[in-house]
Amino acid sequence: MKKAVFLIILFTGLFSCSKDNDDANHELPFPLPTELIYFPSNGSTTWEVKSISELGWNENELQPLYDYLQLKNTKSFIILHNGKIVVEKYFGTHTASSPWYWASAGKTLTTAVAGIAEQEGLININNKVSDYLGYGWTAAPLAKENLITCKNLLSMNSGLDDSLGDDVSPTNLQYVADAGTRWAYHNVYVKMQDVIAQASGQTWDAYFNTKLKDKIGMTGAWTQVGDLSVYGSTTRSMARFGLMIYAKGKWHSTQIVNENYLNAATNTSQSINQSYGFMWWLNGKSSFHLPQTQYQFNGSLIPNAPSDMYAALGKNDQKIYIVPSQKLVIIRMGDAADAETFGLSDFDNALWDKINALTN
Template identity: 30%
Template sequence: MRHIRKTAGVLAALIMVCAAAPAFAQSAMQDVLDYVRSQNTTGFLVIREGQVLAEANWPAPPGAGNFQAAFVHGTTASGALLEDVASQQKSFVAVLAAIAVDKGLLDVGQPVSRYLGAGWSKATPEQEAAIRVVDVLTMSSGLDEGFAYVAPPGRVFFYNTPVYAVTKRVLEAAVRRPLDEITREWLTGPAGMSDTGWRRRPAALGDVGNPTGLVTTPRDVARFGQLVLDRGRAADGRRVVSEAQLAALFERSAANPAYGRLWWLNGGAYAIRPGGRRADGPLIPSAPADLVAALGALDRKLYVSPGRKLVVVRLGAAAPDKTFDETLWRKLSAALEAR
């Protein structure tokens, strides 16, 4: 098994289950792989302390024509699908915004109108002037999906993809360069994410107010997760984002303790999910309390646990098991404890 820092091609080998593990640990991890495969998964990776413990890629599940038409953009040489990872892109954009702050090009405490000009919303000029970039990053802009004013900014959590998409325009205006150039130079290039890029979404995806998708692979998502786990450093040791700005992404929102700046956070007293449903307790009770997550539609998952030095990636179509997160973490925890 390869350590992910020992090669410029991070995660270069396809490893199903670490052969160096005891037989009972291999069996437990195989149980995890069997479960995720049964849940319409196309790509799955488990990395602990920089080592790949398990990796698998599968074709799109039978009957997933809509999934393929809307989200799949080809296949890599290793057999992984190139997928639009839906709202996982938000967490990538959050890191780009943090880098822009590091470079002195963006101030998230300033009104959005400083970067986009007046009239970007349907709020009154006074209401709009109070909406800061950080309010958009924390899904507490106070706007509805049609950009109409509903509540004062910073007070109410509302998972709002069309308003989130404004962040990409803010970045381009602040940096004065296209988003794809910023992404390649600041993030995907340094992190070795060679299969990741922005693409115009096909008509099959429909208009969700966010017309560009981030297309990537499980290995590249894992590289991104490892960058977060390594406190903002790439595999070659280069500093990509400062520890201070990375930590700011994971500060709990006053409006939703399960959310930071375009990242989901475990371990809070309650969680408000997309759609507005509130539930007491952590986001994923069986997962580590320190877990941070980049989540997207159809159960796209990037989980990072600093305490366990763990990165987990799941891509694919929607899981039929409605308790997928809980079941996965119970099985995965058992496999990790068996090692």
């Protein structure tokens, strides 16, 4: 009883400031509570929603957004605001339980798991790849191979030839430039999965499932497609991953991926492509490079998108957009909006025009 009376007196005193104190910009000794990030439960299909009207968005722009998404071969689309579903739409025969491939948007899964392996002390991304895989994992001379670190794989600046296709057997990994001196979009990033498997003493799938997939309640699996290992899942599972990244590596009260590592992953990782982190594409930078070219494009990656937006982009327009300033995680799955593309396309900018009309 005494404790209750004390608390009443304390809060009465805090919130009954005089006009003089208000004029002096008196600050409370603790911040007022803000809306917490919502996380869906693992193993449950329940996901809390938030209405467009509650957010003050322009509901008249929702149907035009749907019409555009359908026109552009979309299968599913989700917008989360601080974790809660505001928009969720499926097109054609695609449903909430239908799996679809992430394509290169799934590269960021490898990024996240590399961060987990590093925080567990299994790897150090600044170490050379040959520390884990041994000599001869490329066809480069030993001195050049030993320049390639795990961070180079994550940053796409290994210096290996990106023109030889997706095959990552040693004979197909040819030296072009010293690691760190040339940015090129290259499937050699999958060697990070081999590094993690070797360092953990587990298969890549087993480590991934235990340390990431199961922890955040994702569904899905890795499938071998030619020389590529491609992840596929439901749209909500992709949204779970995007939400964990938006929450700075947390899921409920558990830190899944180290926040400092994710900060590095979602900021410029090297000096050549300003718009690339650890397999995350970054908006709002002064220039960018694209796959299969060494040309530097000036300007922002997606001009219509918020400058702090970062994205996982996959072939045929698989998208995870994360916008911290607006508390948004946005997912798009489907076939190519227009022509086939490696990830970024004109569709991104046009889609953001429609999203802005809804949210602003």
